[in-house]
Amino acid sequence: MQKPKNIIQKVWEQHVVHQEAGKPDLLYIDLHLVHEVTSPQAFEGLRMNGRKVRRPDLTYATMDHNVSTRDRNVIKDPISKKQIDTLKENCQEFGVELSDRQHPDNGIVHVIGPELGLTQPGKTIVCGDSHTSTHGAFGALAFGIGTSEVEHVLATQTLWQAPPKTMNVKMNGKLGTGVTAKDLILAIIGKFGVQFGTGYVMEYTGEAIRSLSMEERMTVCNMSIEGGARAGLIAPDETTFEYLKGRRHVPKGEAFEEAVAKWRTLSTEEGAEYDAVVEIEASEVEPQVTWGTNPGMCIPITASVPNPEEEEKSNKKDEISRALQYMGLEADQPISSVKIDHVFIGSCTNSRLSDLRKAADVVRGHKVNPKVKAIVVPGSFSVKLAAEKEGIDQIFKEAGFEWREAGCSMCLAMNDDIVPPGGRCASTSNRNFEGRQGNGSRTHLVSPEMAAAAAVAGHFVDVRQFTAQEVL
Amino acid sequence: MEPLRIHTGVVCPLNRSNIDTDQIIPKQFLKRIERSGFGQFLFYHWRFDDDGNLRKDFSMNHPKYQGASILVAGENFGCGSSREHAPWAIQDFGFKVVIAQSYADIFKNNCVKNGILTIQASEEQVQTIMRKAESEGYTLTVNLEDQVVYDNQGLEIKFDIPPYPKEMLLNGWDEIGVTLNYEDKISQYELASK
Incomplete structure (x- = not known):
């Protein structure tokens, strides 16, 4: 056999x-x-x-x-x-x-x-x-x-x-x-x-x-x-x-x-x-935010940024210290306290119709924080049209998002959608490498819902609580 | 592609892990349609500050590493984007061999296609080389045929490489030329899967 x-x-x-x-x-x-x-x-x-x-x-x-x-x-x-x-x-x-x-x-x-x-x-x-x-x-x-x-x-x-x-x-x-x-x-x-x-x-x-x-x-x-x-x-x-x-x-x-x-x-x-074989218990997963300069540097929204002093290996210590320095973060700082100035909803990771729908549900009836520049970039012409048919573009626009044409856009900033040096972006893309969204830019990877909530709050928030407040 | 058999060169240490291809060659330099001339942009934002001046604290900028042709790094070198502009930049800058604890898969493949040898070494071996490379003019010799790296102070490291990439590198073959010898097989497969 x-x-x-x-x-x-x-x-x-x-x-x-x-x-x-x-x-x-x-x-x-x-x-x-x-x-x-x-x-x-x-x-x-x-x-x-x-x-x-x-x-x-x-x-x-x-x-x-x-x-x-x-x-x-x-x-x-x-x-x-x-x-x-x-x-x-x-x-x-x-x-x-x-x-x-x-x-x-x-x-x-x-x-x-x-x-x-x-x-x-x-x-x-x-x-x-x-x-x-x-x-x-x-x-x-x-x-x-x-x-x-x-x-x-x-x-x-x-x-x-x-x-x-x-x-x-x-x-x-x-x-x-x-x-x-x-x-x-x-x-x-x-x-x-x-x-x-x-x-x-x-x-x-x-x-x-x-x-x-x-x-x-x-x-x-x-x-x-x-x-x-x-x-x-x-x-x-x-x-x-x-x-x-x-x-x-x-x-x-x-x-x-x-x-x-x-x-x-x-x-x-x-x-x-x-x-x-590796395993993970999905029920234990919380909304995630990356704090560092690669996608593995990632913590739940309820957690705080790591402290390099708690690492034993010197090269790990250095890696964390360097990432904290690049990202302009303090060790042990709660991630929810981190203020952002850019939001990017898009990329091949999260720019499909359901992504935009879910983000729009969070945004509905809110305004983007005045200190935040937020853009939505649909993944394709067809996603854009479908979203417009449902009025999703209106929800975003009324909240203060810019509604854009399709493309890779601010995920890697090869076009003119660039996060400026020192700028901090809640992004639904896939890479938080140094300079990925523009030279000197700081990227935090999140879900579309978390990006939408952060756009409104001006800092990272637990979208589960954000939504709960809505119900009240 | 240039064959690579035995190479001796100055060693440049880059003591970091998870060096992604966005660092090796930032995206603003991917717009060119040529295959050459990327060396000037290698590690651009690590080599240069915002005013375009050389950063003194970056190892590659140190005078003792000028002309280096062997690059040494930590784990997971070349992770992230599949851009072949990364090995193009590394090669154009003058590197022929990379020694690291591990590599991202796509990057490693891309290197072979360009005649760059990627050698995997243990953490201890990499750290030993990094330490030795602090002294001026430290050189290593790489013998691909015998799969060994050595210096003139008694260091000797054997390394593994599968037969196919080894053959490609030793001969500097054009892979497409090789594959076209299998034209019949490809046509047969296409007929059978119709």
């Missing part, structure tokens, strides 16, 4: 083109997503060697990092403009479908892939972007690659990849009220650190995962890379199939039923083993 397999091993085996001793496996890639920042040198490489894109039909491009969220038609920075134009020219030359910045399908690459139904269970998906792990929410094996690998996939539709180790990340129990998928993944990274997933592909399992919507699952998988794992996935179930049904690139009618039957067979088999 064959050894039972987990979903990661199954998807992997289905994509092996060639195997030989002393080499990684040659893995077939089903979907290659392309954006403007990590592709120009890859296309140039093809040109220099007289190579073509092997499967333009499995390649899809969008522009998201450099686009302006104020006016889609204007890019002031000539170097950004050049990069955008270069993508357009490359897509024309090599026959790759592109959602240009005025195109109704345009948006953040990890938002539109699922929206258009390009992302499907059991696929191998790559993109020159580390948050490609997002697509794992559908039971796809999806991971970020560098530009040399982008060129390799363009030319051959394959990658040489050593089989990963597999990890079961079990999320037991249910999340409490006011606690979100973002808090769950932050709590995991806070507990196990920013490199516990290095060398692994993770499968998220357990009751807490099963009860999440697709958009919430995307938030969890998105941040797999912040725990060091190139990919993190969730076995597809009814929630997945329901989401996929009727989307543009998903099979229709009978073909859909056939696809679903095939997708059902992907799940991890009874008794399958993993190279590692």
Whole structure:
């Protein structure tokens, strides 16, 4: 009898083109997503060697990092403009479908892939972007690659990849009220650190995962890379199939039923083993706020910033001290006392319709604190339109938020949405690295609900209490 | 890609862990469409202050590390963004080898594709090298064929590397050229999975 397999091993085996001793496996890639920042040198490489894109039909491009969220038609920075134009020219030359910045399908690459139904269970998906792990929410094996690998996939539709180790990340129990998928993944990274997933592909399992919507699952998988794992996935179930049904690139009618039957067979088999297992009790997770300069530097809203003196190892001590200094925080300071001056609701982690709805529910009837500049950046054109149809834009605007066009925006500040030096931002994005949102900027990662509450209060607040006050 | 077999060079210590690629090459420099010229932006905000002057307290800026070609760091080097601009900057600045306690997966892959050798060493070994690198002109020799790093004071560290990246680095191969030899297999796979 064959050894039972987990979903990661199954998807992997289905994509092996060639195997030989002393080499990684040659893995077939089903979907290659392309954006403007990590592709120009890859296309140039093809040109220099007289190579073509092997499967333009499995390649899809969008522009998201450099686009302006104020006016889609204007890019002031000539170097950004050049990069955008270069993508357009490359897509024309090599026959790759592109959602240009005025195109109704345009948006953040990890938002539109699922929206258009390009992302499907059991696929191998790559993109020159580390948050490609997002697509794992559908039971796809999806991971970020560098530009040399982008060129390799363009030319051959394959990658040489050593089989990963597999990890079961079990999320037991249910999340409490006011606690979100973002808090769950932050709590995991806070507990196990920013490199516990290095060398692994993770499968998220357990009751807490099963009860999440697709958009919430995307938030969890998105941040797999912040725990060091190139990919993190969730076995597809009814929630997945329901989401996929009727989307543009998903099979229709009978073909859909056939696809679903095939997708059902992907799940991890009874008794399958993993190279590692970690667990977390979802019911114990509280709303999280990062205090430091990597996503593992993360505490519950009820807690205080750590004190380096309590660390034994000198390098840990130094790391905390340096992070506190950069962040302008005092050891032992309650995180709820930290005042903010910027709020960013957006990014491939938290810019989907349900994220905006939940944040709007918190904001409704309130005003943004006068000391805070707050922006909402929908993940795609389509999210923006859907939100406007529901009047979500009005709720934000009446509260004093700026309602923007879609794009990566202030998550990494490659466009003109920048947190100024020393500025402090409650952000729904995925990285709080030094300077991530602008040189000298200070980022605190939170859920959309926590960001919305902080925008109103002017400092971090426990959204569970914030909401309770509303009821009274 | 340049083959890398034996390399001797000055060692520059960077005694930090979790150095992310946003630090290695900040986002404002990712807008270029060329593959070269990123070295000037390496660790930009750590090397330069807001007025563009060299920060004296940053190790890489010290005169004794000028011309260094071996970079030494702590755990989880190259975490975060997949930007290949990070290894491009490291290489363009003059580094050929990185020695660290551990690496982020994508970064490590990106280095191999550019002919940069990433060596994993223990915490103790890394700390030993950091200490030794405090003295001026400290050099290490890396022999990839024999998978060993040594100095002229008796230090010798064996390291592991899987056969495939080793072969790639030793020969400086163009990987796409290699893969295109498997064209038939790829076509067969495509036919079978239709």
